[in-house]
Amino acid sequence: xxxxxxxxxxxxxxxxxxxxxxxxxxxxxxxxxxxxxxxxxxxxxxxxxxxxxxxxxxxxxxxxxxxxxxxxxxxxxxxxxxxxxxxxxxxxxxxxxxxxxxxxxxxxxxxxxxxxxx
Amino acid sequence: xxxxxxxxxxxxxxxxxxxxxxxxxxxxxxxxxxxxxxxxxxxxxxxxxxxxxxxxxxxxxxxxxxxxxxxxxxxxxxxxxxxxxxxxxxxxxxxxxxxxxxxxxxxxxxxxxxxxxx
Numbered sequence: 362x363x364x365x366x367x368x369x370x371x372x373x374x375x376x377x378x379x380x381x382x383x384x385x386x387x388x389x390x391x392x393x394x395x396x397x398x399x400x401x402x403x404x405x406x407x408x409x410x411x412x413x414x415x416x417x418x419x420x421x422x423x424x425x426x427x428x429x430x431x432x433x434x435x436x437x438x439x440x441x442x443x444x445x446x447x448x449x450x451x452x453x454x455x456x457x458x459x460x461x462x463x464x465x466x467x468x469x470x471x472x473x474x475x476x477x478x479x
Numbered sequence: 480x481x482x483x484x485x486x487x488x489x490x491x492x493x494x495x496x497x498x499x500x501x502x503x504x505x506x507x508x509x510x511x512x513x514x515x516x517x518x519x520x521x522x523x524x525x526x527x528x529x530x531x532x533x534x535x536x537x538x539x540x541x542x543x544x545x546x547x548x549x550x551x552x553x554x555x556x557x558x559x560x561x562x563x564x565x566x567x568x569x570x571x572x573x574x575x576x577x578x579x580x581x582x583x584x585x586x587x588x589x590x591x592x593x594x595x596x597x
Contacts, residue, residue, distance in 0.1 A: 362554040363572055368561040388563035389539045395565055397594040398516045400539045400587065402563075421507045421518045423585055425543070436480040443486040445506035445520075447513055454481055467541055469516065469587055476515040476594045 364393050368402060382409020382458070390472070397476055400469050405429065405458040413455040418471050418478045420454070422446035427464035430457045440466075482511050486520060500527020500576070508590070515594055518587050523547065523576040531573040536589050538572070540564035545582035548575045558584075 371386040383405050390399040402425075405411065413432065422431075424444045431438050431446050434453050440446065446466075448454045458464035471478045489504040501523050508517040520543075523529065531550065540549075542562045549556050549564050552571050558564065564584075566572045576582035 362551045363549050363556065363567075363570070364565040365549065365556045365558065366563050368563070371563075388541065389565045393565045394567055395537060395539060396568075397537065397589050398539065398587065400541065400563065402541075419513060419515065421513060421516065421587070423506065423518065423520075423541075431481045431483065433480045438481065438483045440483065445484050445486070445489075445518065447482040447507045447511045449481075449512055450514075452481070467585070469518065469539070471515050471594075476589075 371402075373404070376411070379412040380410070382406035383411055388467075395472065398469055398471050400467060402467050403456070403465065405456060405464040407458055407461055407463075409464075410457040411455045413453060415451055415453040417450045419450045420446070420448040421469040422448070422456075423467045425465040425467065427458060427462045428460035429464035429466075430459050431455070432457065489520075491522070494529070497530040498528070500524035501529055506585075513590065516587055516589050518585060520585050521574070521583065523574065523582040525576055525579055525581075527582075528575040529573045531571060533569055533571040535568045537568045538564070538566040539587040540566070540574075541585045543583040543585065545576060545580045546578035547582040547584075548577050549573070550575065
């Protein structure tokens, strides 16, 4: 039977001091039996941002609500609900809330045991 | 630089006669350079549904808006915005619009060249 979960049923965790105002929920991952990739849901509070960093694996992002931006090494692009973002592995990036409301997005990454995680 | 696309900029394709009222957009896939998995966005019109079928690979789904249901071999679960659904590989399933508004969801699958596609 498919596993259905409401966002509010999933534990929200703070990401750490390098990600002020950011909480993350792992919606679908190894605990749900997902063999390949992990779907996370981020909420970034007003004034918050994710760390400007790089890692070998890619991000596939979909903006659910709010307004924000994605920064790259030499770029900054505005984001709103319905936008998708592909961040290739190895590129520096971060996500920033540019509005008054929470900036909410999904971010799918390869699992640790599968896909090509760099 | 991250690739940003608005949903409306992405071509919407009908899925076929087995999926009445369903259009699909490939938001992030091989054309964007995605090496491992593919993010698609489905819109199911009033009265529409995806085919009841099974395949070796999994689905990771997030409901964006509307009301619908996911059916399994012996189950039927209601869905609304903010719900996530994991459909394991090999299980029969389909998605049905149960409301008057479009039923919109993301569905992430393994790419053909990577991950473990059954």
